[in-house]
Amino acid sequence: MAMNVLMAYRISSSKCLTICLGVTFIMGCFLASLPIQTDYEALPKPIRYGISARTQAKKNLAIVVPFRDRFEELLEFVPHMYQFLKKQNIPFHIFIIQQKDNNRFNRASLINVGFLYTKKDYDYIAMHDVDLLPLNDNLKYEYPESGPLHISSPQTHPKYHYDTFIGGILLIKKEHFEMVKGMSNNYWGWGLEDDEFYVRLRDAGLTVHRPENINTGTENTFKHVHDRTYRKRDTRKCFNQREVTRRRDRVTGLHDVSYEIDNTHSVTIDSLPITVINVRLICNKTVTPWCQCSEPVKTKKVK
Numbered sequence: 001m002a003m004n005v006l007m008a009y010r011i012s013s014s015k016c017l018t019i020c021l022g023v024t025f026i027m028g029c030f031l032a033s034l035p036i037q038t039d040y041e042a043l044p045k046p047i048r049y050g051i052s053a054r055t056q057a058k059k060n061l062a063i064v065v066p067f068r069d070r071f072e073e074l075l076e077f078v079p080h081m082y083q084f085l086k087k088q089n090i091p092f093h094i095f096i097i098q099q100k101d102n103n104r105f106n107r108a109s110l111i112n113v114g115f116l117y118t119k120k121d122y123d124y125i126a127m128h129d130v131d132l133l134p135l136n137d138n139l140k141y142e143y144p145e146s147g148p149l150h151i152s153s154p155q156t157h158p159k160y161h162y163d164t165f166i167g168g169i170l171l172i173k174k175e176h177f178e179m180v181k182g183m184s185n186n187y188w189g190w191g192l193e194d195d196e197f198y199v200r201l202r203d204a205g206l207t208v209h210r211p212e213n214i215n216t217g218t219e220n221t222f223k224h225v226h227d228r229t230y231r232k233r234d235t236r237k238c239f240n241q242r243e244v245t246r247r248r249d250r251v252t253g254l255h256d257v258s259y260e261i262d263n264t265h266s267v268t269i270d271s272l273p274i275t276v277i278n279v280r281l282i283c284n285k286t287v288t289p290w291c292q293c294s295e296p297v298k299t300k301k302v303k
C-alpha cells in the first residue's frame with residue numbers, strides 16, 4: 001500500500017513537472033512573440049561608420065536643420081554632410097525640421113522642436129543652416145563637452161563677423177541646451193534669435209568655443225549656397241516686435257514651444273537617409289502678434 005502511494009506520487013509528480021515545463025515553454029513562446037512596447041516612436045539609428053570599439057563609444061549627433069522652401073539647398077546639403085562627417089567618424093543623423101504653418105519662419109522654435117524630438121537618442125545637436133557647407137576638414141563636429149562649439153566663427157563665416165555671432169552652425173550638448181531652456185520662441189521672421197541665444201549662454205556662464213587650427217578664411221572655409229533666383233529675407237518688423245526682440249527673453253523656451261507634428265518622413269537623397277519632420281508652430285497672437293505681418297516682404301534690389 002505504502003509503496004503504491006509512493007509510486008502514484010512519483011508518477012503524478014513527474015507528470016506535473018512535464019506539464020509545468022510545457023506550459024512554461026508555451027508561455028515563453030507567446031511572450032517572445034509579442035511586440036516590444038515603447039512609449040515613443042522609434043528614431044533612426046545614427047549612422048555609424050566602422051564598428052570599432054572607439055566608434056561605438058562615441059556620442060551621437062543629431063543635425064537639426066530648421067527648414068522651409070529650400071529644396072535645392074537640401075539636395076546639396078545632405079550628400080555634402082555625409083561626405084564631410086564620414087571622414088570624422090561621427091555617428092550622426094540629419095533631421096529636417098520643416099515649418100508647415102502660415103506664420104513667419106521661426107528658426108529658434110524649430111530648433112527647440114528638433115531638440116525635443118531627438119533628445120532621447122542623441123547626446124548633442126548641431127543647429128545647422130542648410131545653406132552653409134563646411135569645407136575645411138579641421139572643422140571638427142566633436143562632442144562639445146565643455147561648452148557650445150561655434151563651427152561658423154566670425155573669422156570664417158562668409159557674412160557675419162561680429163565677436164558675439166553664434167549663428168550658422170552651433171554644436172551644443174543636451175545638458176547645456178536644457179540648462180539655458182533652449183531658445184526663445186518669440187523670434188518670428190529673420191534674425192536676432194541667435195544673438196538672444198548668445199546672451200542665454202553667457203548668463204548661464206557657458207563659454208562658446210571656436211575651432212582651432214583653421215587656416216582658411218571667410219572665402220574658403222564654407223560654401224555659402226545661394227539660390228539662383230534672388231531670395232528675399234523676411235526682415236519686416238511689425239507691432240512691437242523691434243522692442244521685444246531686442247531684449248533678453250526670460251520667459252519662453254524649450255518648456256513652452258507650442259507646436260504639432262503633422263507627420264514625419266524617412267527620405268533618402270542619393271540613397272542617404274534623412275528624416276523630415278513636418279511641424280506646425282502655434283502662435284499666441286496675444287504674446288507675439290508679429291508672427292504674421294500684413295505688409296508684404298520687401299524685395300531688395302538685385303545688384
Ligand SMILES: *[C@@H]1O[C@H](CO)[C@@H](O)[C@H](O)[C@H]1NC(C)=O
Nearest residue numbers: 258282283284285286287288
Ligand atoms: C496666450 O497668452 C496669454 C498671455 O500669456 C494667455 O492668457 C492666453 O491664454 C494664451 N492663449 C492661448 C490660446 O494659449
